[in-house]
Amino acid sequence: MSIFHPKGNWFRYPTGAERLWVGLALAWCLVMSITMPWWHFQGKQNAPQNSYTVEVSDFVGKAFEFAETNKVGEINGVPVAEVEPGGDGYLLGSMWRWYPILKLKKDQTYRIHVSSSDLQHGLSILPINMNIHVLPGYDHVMTITPTTSGEFSIVCNEFCGIGHHTMTGRIIVEE
Amino acid sequence: MSTETIKKSAYRVCETTGLNIFKKAEFFTKANAVLAVIFLLIGGIAALTLALTRWSNVMLLDDVWYYRMITLHGTNMLVFWIIFFEMAILYFASTTLLNTEVFSKALGYISLVLMSVGAIMTNYIILDGQADVMLTSYPPLQAHPLFYLGIILFAVGALVVCFNFFATLYKAKKNKTYEGSMPLVTFGATTAAIIAVVALLHGAAALIPTYFWSMGWAEMMDPGAYRLLWWGLGHHSQQINVAAMVSVWYFIATLSTGAKPLNETVCRGAFILYILFINLAAAHHLLVDPGLSSEWKIWNTSYAMYLAVLASMIHGYTVPASMEVAMRRKGYNKGIFGWFAKLPWKDPGFSAVALSAIIFGFIGGITGVTLGTEQINIMAHNTLRIPGHFHATVVGGTSLAFMGLCYYLVPLIFQKDFYLKKLARIQPWLFGGGIVIMSFGMSFAGTYGVPRRLYDSDFSGANLETGFDSIAHIFLGVLGVGGVIAFTGLLLFIGLIVAAVFFGPSLKGKRMPTWQSEREQKMTDELISKGYEVEGEDYHAKTPGTIGLVIIFLLSFAIYYFANWAALTDLWHIG
């Protein structure tokens, strides 16, 4: 019984159905163990591989500079900044907006530097549902290639104060 | 060989099981269980208000109180309710099952005071509006110092209980109060206690410096480092919950069906895999964080090649298999699943544990392992899929199992009988069913990208407009409905427990009235009294039914797992 004491030498290797199941379960675990590293090398969707420490003020400065230099428009007072294909862009999470709006081209690759000017934030691109975590003091570089075009929303999915549910942004992807 | 002289008045003999219940340990078991249920109630009321707010057609709370209630709900459920209850389990498993009194009454009182003061302190400061930071309190968000101090005091108190537990184990072994090895249930509790020590130490490492920062005595900790350390408390404590839940499964399986573990080596081996590897998977909270390498992420989130997942799958077989063998020995041999239908589903202790295993395995476990893969997490991080997963594990799994345990704890330890037993029999189904519905609502809304911990899914007032398809809102409605059903089940549970404990008829000097028929109980008692006598007979016991169930489980797992990888390919390329 699970409440009684096994006495003497009770050690025994698994037998019968128990052994069969342990074998099957172990095989499944090994299959799962292979998929992550395999996808790491073969798959096109992986967690961002590069990040660095930064001074918050340096990042904020660079983000504004980038938005100014690459500005091609404005929506509701937020600058739209076009990123050069193969180049670097910035996305700054602040209480309570994503800055700037990014303009990208489909099937081009970009290095987008993501950070926060204040609290922790969660970058969530909708409706494709792509999510990464954003920390102040960390330059989280996501190397992305949009495979679909259109207008995409960014929302914040890490609680960042009372305005959290108004913190949105946008990404525009042209053909 | 020295034997401890036990004063006659220091223990009583249980009329139902024949085991010795030691008075001091009994007091602490009861005290911790009662306190656990108090904080369960607070957390539960908060839960109802949250479900009725995420249900976008209702939106009960305003934004301030929504975020406040999430903090209140998370803290009370994941920390206070569940750890208090686990302390009760530790007192029982180390004393009655090892035939010894608890090591120190003084330490017991100290820990009770620390944990109670801590829990009250944190609850107070949250309700006072000075800690709207979520349970996780991620810096640079800062709460009032009392928020951290309360959790720290609670954690220290729990560590004292763990010390008392290990000291009791040592004392029992030294004084040879039992022959052979400790029972499996105590071994499972030991697993839980070991994991608890690791969790609580991480809590101290994360929260003590943060408390100092909130007092202005120190600099803020690096936010990435904080997350790493905090999830050492946050996720490791879920693993305490897993180990305790599995121990309860074995315990109730024995008491309700007369089941005995088919192979102690396999069951204990699985617990040891938990001890070594289960804590590694706290990494799955950090899969899309900056600062950590893919190597670290992949190795840790896989529980070291899924060895701890293997352990759960082993328990997922051994627990029902032991019951299948017991049922077949009682004569329920019809076909492959005849025994399954004849299980004591009317016994709320049994049904809660059975539902707990099914919900934990099929919904909680499968979603957890899948969402915890580095790449799939990109589609899931901070969406409602995450609460969809953990309400199936912590609530549908652990909390429901603990409720089942109470249907035996109250008659055996509190020695009180229940009123309205017809309602008790349906309570696990009501609660479990509600949680499953709510979990589905959360998970499906989350697949559309609906965030967790978000007040307004329409983002009203945002400068750049956005929102979700109406289908996502339908699933939020499902979340709401499930939450209301679950709350009803929770309230029913608390009502039944309170009525029994404080006003129920006394069972002193009597056997516990069975939840099953007298005939069933007699057969179960016979199996239990045989103990290990018929050890040899079970070596070759056939368990076709359980094999069928676990194969179905494995197929479900594979389908869900690969479906998610397929969905991943629709995402933009990212790396």
Added chain:
Amino acid sequence: MEEEKIHPIQKFMDNIWLLLALGIAVPSLSYTFWGLAEIYSLAKGILP
């Protein structure tokens, strides 16, 4: 009195103090210390 030979794996399983030590050491090394080492040795970025 006949002493029954206990299998070494059973002895390991019965040794809760060793299990406690390993249970603290293994996750602390694999998750905590390795993770902190990575976070605190993260390189400073040169922003383009």
